[in-house]
Amino acid sequence: xxxxxxxxxxxxxxxxxxxVEGILYALSDPVRVAIYADxxxxxxxxxxxxxxxxxxxxxxxxxxxxxxxxxxxxxxxxAERHGVEMRFAPRxxxxxxxxxxxxxxxxxAHRIESGEKVAKKSRMSPKSSGRR
Amino acid sequence: xxxxxxxxxxxxxxxxxxxVEGILYALSDPVRVAIYADxxxxxxxxxxxxxxxxxxxxxxxxxxxxxxxxxxxxxxxxAERHGVEMRFAPRxxxxxxxxxxxxxxxxxAHRIESGEKVAKKSRMSPKSSGRR
DNA sequence: TTCATAAGTTCCGTTTTAATGAACTATTGA
DNA sequence: TCAATAGTTCATTAAAACGGAACTTATGAA
Numbered sequence: 001x002x003x004x005x006x007x008x009x010x011x012x013x014x015x016x017x018x019x020v021e022g023i024l025y026a027l028s029d030p031v032r033v034a035i036y037a038d039x040x041x042x043x044x045x046x047x048x049x050x051x052x053x054x055x056x057x058x059x060x061x062x063x064x065x066x067x068x069x070x071x072x073x074x075x076x077x078x079a080e081r082h083g084v085e086m087r088f089a090p091r092x093x094x095x096x097x098x099x100x101x102x103x104x105x106x107x108x109a110h111r112i113e114s115g116e117k118v119a120k121k122s123r124m125s126p127k128s129s130g131r132r
Numbered sequence: 133x134x135x136x137x138x139x140x141x142x143x144x145x146x147x148x149x150x151x152v153e154g155i156l157y158a159l160s161d162p163v164r165v166a167i168y169a170d171x172x173x174x175x176x177x178x179x180x181x182x183x184x185x186x187x188x189x190x191x192x193x194x195x196x197x198x199x200x201x202x203x204x205x206x207x208x209x210x211a212e213r214h215g216v217e218m219r220f221a222p223r224x225x226x227x228x229x230x231x232x233x234x235x236x237x238x239x240x241a242h243r244i245e246s247g248e249k250v251a252k253k254s255r256m257s258p259k260s261s262g263r264r
Numbered sequence: 265t266t267c268a269t270a271a272g273t274t275c276c277g278t279t280t281t282a283a284t285g286a287a288c289t290a291t292t293g294a
Numbered sequence: 295t296c297a298a299t300a301g302t303t304c305a306t307t308a309a310a311a312c313g314g315a316a317c318t319t320a321t322g323a324a
Contacts, residue, residue: 020245021160024156025160028153028160062275062315063311068272085320105234108232180301181300194302194304
């Protein structure tokens with residue numbers, strides 16, 4: 001008889017237990033902020049492995065797992081086991097009620113910076129005109 | 133004849149070289165964010181030693197020095213040697229032009245959290261009425 | 265059922281990074 | 295010239311991040 005699936009308690013902090021420094025720490029890593037920006041912008045939840053290639057070279061699975069744990073334990077995402085895979089949903093709306101404007105400002109800053117990187121890359125790319 | 137005072141180049145990143153992750157990292161430490169919040173809120177610049185007691189137990193001098201270096205190298209403060217002491221001024225206004233809303237949101241969140249800590253402490257204090 | 269595969273996690277050795285006492289370097293004032 | 299003060303640097307230790315390998319659980323096929 002199939003018993004309930006693995007329901008080991010995945011710890012999620014209560015909203016009021018989240019801290020600014022925890023949030024800033026979690027998002028101060030380039031891989032984690034990229035993951036979070038992606039999760040936060042998607043309407044649908046995503047699984048772990050879809051993020052193996054957020055970075056080049058690809059992030060090892062074990063490292064990715066740690067990154068997700070840090071995002072979860074600092075209150076940034078909600079994780080749910082779905083069969084063999086894990087799905088993540090952002091907790092932006094909740095955090096917004098506790099620390100208004102914080103997450104939007106960070107995501108906005110991240111967008112600005114990402115835009116710069118893309119611009120720099122395309123300037124350096126052999127496909128671009130380079131200095132004319 | 134007295135030569136120019138020690139003017140070893142104190143490195144400050146150009147505004148456009150500051151990064152979100154650098155800023156978040158610098159402010160993800162409780163001591164550093166407390167220092168920065170203080171500097172950002174003061175009209176007058178302050179020296180290093182006035183922050184020895186931002187934390188209890190007091191932060192060792194060598195540790196403080198590192199904290200200030202991290203704030204400076206990540207573009208959060210401008211440091212100037214004035215005789216024997218070092219003075220710091222916030223770079224909030226600059227950062228605001230690059231990452232609008234980021235610093236105010238972080239400082240606001242920090243205020244919220246500090247307020248909670250004070251409230252909790254006074255609830256637990258023997259001088260307060262405690263549970264009535 | 266049994267086996268193979270796939271998704272994540274955990275373990276553990278290695279590498280980085282942080283913390284801090286002690287020694288050191290300016291600068292000022294007596 | 296000496297003493298005191300503000301910060302920095304260095305060296306040691308402690309803590310945290312990284313990532314390969316082994317492990318666990320779920321699923322689907324035979």
